[in-house]
Amino acid sequence: MQRTVEIAEFELPRGRITVGELMAMEPAGWEHLRSEINLRRTADPDRPLARCHYCQSSIYIRAQATRDGNVPMFVHFQGADPECPWFAGKNVVPDDARAAQYRGHQECALHRWMCDMIARFLEMDPRLTKLSVDRYLKPQIEERGRYPDVYAELDGLGKFAFEVQLSKPFAFEIAARHRHYQAEGVSLIWVFRALDGELPQGFRDVITMQRGNAFLFDDAAFNASVAANGLRLSAYVEADSSGWRKPRFVRLDDLPRASRSDVAGWRVVD
Numbered sequence: 001m002q003r004t005v006e007i008a009e010f011e012l013p014r015g016r017i018t019v020g021e022l023m024a025m026e027p028a029g030w031e032h033l034r035s036e037i038n039l040r041r042t043a044d045p046d047r048p049l050a051r052c053h054y055c056q057s058s059i060y061i062r063a064q065a066t067r068d069g070n071v072p073m074f075v076h077f078q079g080a081d082p083e084c085p086w087f088a089g090k091n092v093v094p095d096d097a098r099a100a101q102y103r104g105h106q107e108c109a110l111h112r113w114m115c116d117m118i119a120r121f122l123e124m125d126p127r128l129t130k131l132s133v134d135r136y137l138k139p140q141i142e143e144r145g146r147y148p149d150v151y152a153e154l155d156g157l158g159k160f161a162f163e164v165q166l167s168k169p170f171a172f173e174i175a176a177r178h179r180h181y182q183a184e185g186v187s188l189i190w191v192f193r194a195l196d197g198e199l200p201q202g203f204r205d206v207i208t209m210q211r212g213n214a215f216l217f218d219d220a221a222f223n224a225s226v227a228a229n230g231l232r233l234s235a236y237v238e239a240d241s242s243g244w245r246k247p248r249f250v251r252l253d254d255l256p257r258a259s260r261s262d263v264a265g266w267r268v269v270d
């Protein structure tokens with residue numbers, strides 16, 4: 001699939017439109033947006049109607065021909081920052097490395113976006129009974145609380161805490177956090193954006209805790225989530241020597257039920 005800008009910031013009052021929302025529109029809807037963008041571009045090129053959420057470059061809507069007809073995508077106009085993780089042209093940095101290496105404030109934007117999207121896709125599950133993003137989770141057992149990035153309860157499935165971890169070093173004890181959630185009966189899932197080169201020690205620790213599994217919310221997982229109308233993560237398992245086996249998409253239901261709250265029991269890919 002061609003790389004798309006996954007979230008667009010339109011001039012207010014329209015505001016934010018994700019590529020998932022764009023794809024869900026009737027053709028007349030996105031064709032209208034598309035012509036508005038192009039009209040503005042002609043009339044006032046310095047004041048674009050829509051920008052990339054990530055790099056703030058101006059973007060347009062491309063109609064991508066597929067077997068099922070034209071599918072709309074957000075694409076940067078020429079001259080966008082080639083370091084943007086959603087850049088579609090010739091890249092300075094390889095795809096997977098870009099998000100992690102991007103500048104600090106963009107990384108915060110990516111972190112926020114990943115939390116929002118994970119929450120958005122969780123909301124599509126009819127079993128969802130509770131959802132919070134980056135809010136205080138009252139501890140039931142221990143005195144001290146935690147602030148998971150995303151917290152969700154699904155009827156018949158369990159309680160889940162998602163921690164989105166980008167390239168920054170981990171600023172806390174990973175094992176302690178695992179023990180905390182385990183005591184609370186909450187499954188803790190660390191979510192990465194990319195796995196590239198030498199992983200920082202914190203990433204290694206998490207993967208060890210998850211029995212060799214790494215879960216990514218990358219472009220592939222995003223596209224799979226859009227297609228499935230629900231959260232999908234790319235599950236990677238380490239090959240024996242170095243590198244990773246071919247990833248597969250997993251749902252929360254795919255995690256081994258009996259051991260879901262046991263950090264030592266995670267192994268969803270053989």
Ligand SMILES: [Zn+2]
Pocket residue numbers: 005052053054055056057076080084085086087
């Ligand atoms: Zn961009």
